[in-house]
Amino acid sequence: MRIAIGGLSHEANTFCPKPTTWNDFASRSVVRGEALFEGVAGTNTERAGALAVLTERSDCEVIPTLLASALSGAPVQADTFHALLDELLQRLSAALPLDGVLLVLHGAMMSTDEEDATGVILREVRRVVGPDVPIVGTLDLHANVTAQMVACADALIGYHTAPHVDMFETGEAAARILLATVDGRVRPRMALRRLPMIVPSENARHTDGPLSEVIGMARELEEQGAILHGGVYPVQPWLDISDVGCSVVVVTDGDVGAAERHAERLGRAFWERRAAFGVDLVPADEALRRALERPAGTVVLCDSADSPTSGATGDSNVILRAALAAEPLSGRVLLNAVDAPAVSRAVAAGVGANVRVRVGGRLAPAFFEPVTFTGYVKTISDGVFWFKGPGARGTVQSMGRAVVLTRGEIHLVVMERAVSQWDPELYRSVGEEPSDARAVQVKSPAAFRAAYGAFMDEAIIVASPGPSTSDLMSLPWRRIRRPLYPFDADATF
Numbered sequence: 167m168r169i170a171i172g173g174l175s176h177e178a179n180t181f182c183p184k185p186t187t188w189n190d191f192a193s194r195s196v197v198r199g200e201a202l203f204e205g206v207a208g209t210n211t212e213r214a215g216a217l218a219v220l221t222e223r224s225d226c227e228v229i230p231t232l233l234a235s236a237l238s239g240a241p242v243q244a245d246t247f248h249a250l251l252d253e254l255l256q257r258l259s260a261a262l263p264l265d266g267v268l269l270v271l272h273g274a275m276m277s278t279d280e281e282d283a284t285g286v287i288l289r290e291v292r293r294v295v296g297p298d299v300p301i302v303g304t305l306d307l308h309a310n311v312t313a314q315m316v317a318c319a320d321a322l323i324g325y326h327t328a329p330h331v332d333m334f335e336t337g338e339a340a341a342r343i344l345l346a347t348v349d350g351r352v353r354p355r356m357a358l359r360r361l362p363m364i365v366p367s368e369n370a371r372h373t374d375g376p377l378s379e380v381i382g383m384a385r386e387l388e389e390q391g392a393i394l395h396g397g398v399y400p401v402q403p404w405l406d407i408s409d410v411g412c413s414v415v416v417v418t419d420g421d422v423g424a425a426e427r428h429a430e431r432l433g434r435a436f437w438e439r440r441a442a443f444g445v446d447l448v449p450a451d452e453a454l455r456r457a458l459e460r461p462a463g464t465v466v467l468c469d470s471a472d473s474p475t476s477g478a479t480g481d482s483n484v485i486l487r488a489a490l491a492a493e494p495l496s497g498r499v500l501l502n503a504v505d506a507p508a509v510s511r512a513v514a515a516g517v518g519a520n521v522r523v524r525v526g527g528r529l530a531p532a533f534f535e536p537v538t539f540t541g542y543v544k545t546i547s548d549g550v551f552w553f554k555g556p557g558a559r560g561t562v563q564s565m566g567r568a569v570v571l572t573r574g575e576i577h578l579v580v581m582e583r584a585v586s587q588w589d590p591e592l593y594r595s596v597g598e599e600p601s602d603a604r605a606v607q608v609k610s611p612a613a614f615r616a617a618y619g620a621f622m623d624e625a626i627i628v629a630s631p632g633p634s635t636s637d638l639m640s641l642p643w644r645r646i647r648r649p650l651y652p653f654d655a656d657a658t659f
């Protein structure tokens with residue numbers, strides 16, 4: 167049998183002012199043809215999981231096409247999206263005849279001309295391969311699952327974890343269902359239940375709290391063999407589009423009625439827990455004070471409002487401002503911000519120099535303003551590092567050039583490009599040890615807990631403006647369809 171693998175992956179945030187362009191894909195990951203087989207060993211990725219299953223079968227010829235992803239951000243520029251999609255379709259078309267297609271997707275991708283970019287990818291792949299070739303797609307837990315996506319795929323298989331740690335298992339599960347479908351051992355049938363609600367990400371976790379209970383119910387059904395897959399999706403909430411909401415997707419073997427019944431039950435359980443997703447936010451100065459008052463240990467200052475993996479720009483300096491106002495500090499504080507011009511200034515001055523730079527607040531001026539920072543250039547780095555923690559383990563990350571500027575107890579990493587902040591390697595790669603610091607700024611709502619959990623004593627979620635704030639009511643919504651929880655008390659499931 168001939169199985170094609172490929173996909174396009176990106177998570178949109180419509181409040182992010184910085185457009186997502188070809189460079190954002192090129193600097194993250196664009197892999198073509200045979201290169202899809204390379205560099206996957208030991209990585210926690212959907213690609214690695216899917217390839218492990220597909221290449222195990224001696225009768226399965228895997229045809230690699232195009233796999234591209236960019237860090238979360240504003241909707242992808244239309245020309246970039248269509249260039250990538252066209253290439254994927256051309257490669258699939260050239261590979262025909264095919265027995266199946268496995269697509270690595272996110273599910274909350276948008277382009278500047280398509281609100282449901284993931285649905286468009288699935289629709290166009292379906293058009294190329296025809297109605298009878300099974301298509302199975304993988305989704306991030308934060309997918310905005312649409313009717314079009316479900317209509318154009320045979321099965322959609324999502325993460326069961328947040329912090330995300332099951333990319334490999336998701337790829338494996340998708341490949342197994344695809345092979346079983348091609349063999350005729352199962353006939354996947356899907357039911358989608360959309361909920362008129364969005365929730366912040368901080369408390370949407372599989373480890374504890376309200377989402378864990380709903381995911382637990384879905385997993386139980388899978389383990390009982392009642393369903394093939396139960397996807398519970400607390401959508402990436404920063405999508406100001408009409409068709410946005412949390413959802414549940416149940417995949418059964420040949421039984422649409424059962425899929426619908428289980429989706430209804432899981433959807434209701436999710437809906438009934440909606441108030442439990444609320445987040446306690448602490449002002450930056452108070453959060454910093456609480457961290458420094460502790461006699462020992464490390465506190466993560468969770469700056470989720472500026473999370474690059476939620477589509478923010480990474481150049482918030484709200485906590486930096488609070489730290490400068492609180493000097494002298496009684497313990498080490500690790501902070502970070504994106505600011506390419508500040509990096510250039512520090513690199514030009516060189517290690518050992520003192521510099522005065524304006525930091526942050528350039529990329530998302532609706533939320534932040536630059537701060538003047540005078541400090542010592544301690545480290546200059548190429549900004550490349552590898553994730554070592556459980557989430558996306560083994561994947562390479564690039565901050566562009568990065569510098570460490572110090573001023574008393576403040577150690578500030580300034581980078582040219584935003585990067586995922588799931589892993590303490592961000593700091594370790596430039597010589598700063600988070601477990602030795604009293605407070606560490608981490609721009610991620612929940613995913614950081616997988617790696618930082620090994621040593622952090624507490625995480626305080628900081629009240630801050632930003633394109634990925636959990637204070638959803640504070641954002642300038644214009645296009646969402648009402649009623650929608652938490653905006654409307656009369657929203658009903």
Ligand SMILES: [Zn+2]
Nearest residue numbers: 306307308330
């Ligand atoms: Zn996610």
